[in-house]
Amino acid sequence: MFISFEGIDFSGKSTQVKLLENYLKDQNKKVKLIREPGGTEISEKIRKILLDKENNHMVMETEIFLFSASRAQLVREVIRPSLEKGYYVISDRFHDSSTAYQGYGRGLPVDSIVKINNLAIGNTVPDITFFIDIPNEVAIARKAQRSMSDLDRIEVSDENFFERVRNGYLKIAESEKRFRVIDGTKSIEEINEMIINEINILEGVNK
């Protein structure tokens, strides 16, 4: 099974990815965790360029191709071989991040992003995508607890940008059946339970 996690920065994705990994491993499942952008030697090099604050003059067209280049490599080098070997692949962000951030957030035409995504991932689409949804104020409060020097090039974007990204995710959720919108203001444990429940439903365990 291929599972992706989406949401604006600080929504709690990484926390939930780790909890789900532990749950599946306790069930003796083989799990492969990946983080976007990155996950292969080439993709990690691209990640450095993308998140480097010195690259503050990067144009949005460059940004979409770099994210997609990193993803294309990851799909063929790691995701497909892992799925073929029976692993649960859990990805902290995937192609919906490009639609939400570069499309709805930056303002590139969403139909072009969809085409670029298709080329980068082919038919390697997640079986289920958890969109952990938090209002911008919650993200701002969580972000305030981090020092500015810890934030990457995209995390330092202004609040309106993240509002557009969040609304973009909500639009994608309306048209994608694989999307599960999760209330990210619930407790860490409650969210974990909701996610496990959804996965069990998908696997037919609760039939």
Ligand code: ADP
């Ligand atoms: P992301 O990977 O989406 O950026 P993280 O998992 O790193 O988010 O979480 C961002 C911050 O919010 C961390 O300090 C984390 O402990 C906290 N956090 C995560 N989930 C919750 C939650 N459900 N309620 C309150 N705080 C949370």
Ligand code: TYD
């Ligand atoms: P990362 O440190 O992985 O952030 P997070 O822990 O919040 O997932 O940095 C990834 C940043 O890149 C994040 O701000 C979201 C952004 N991003 C895009 O803009 N487009 C994309 O396609 C992807 C995968 C990430």
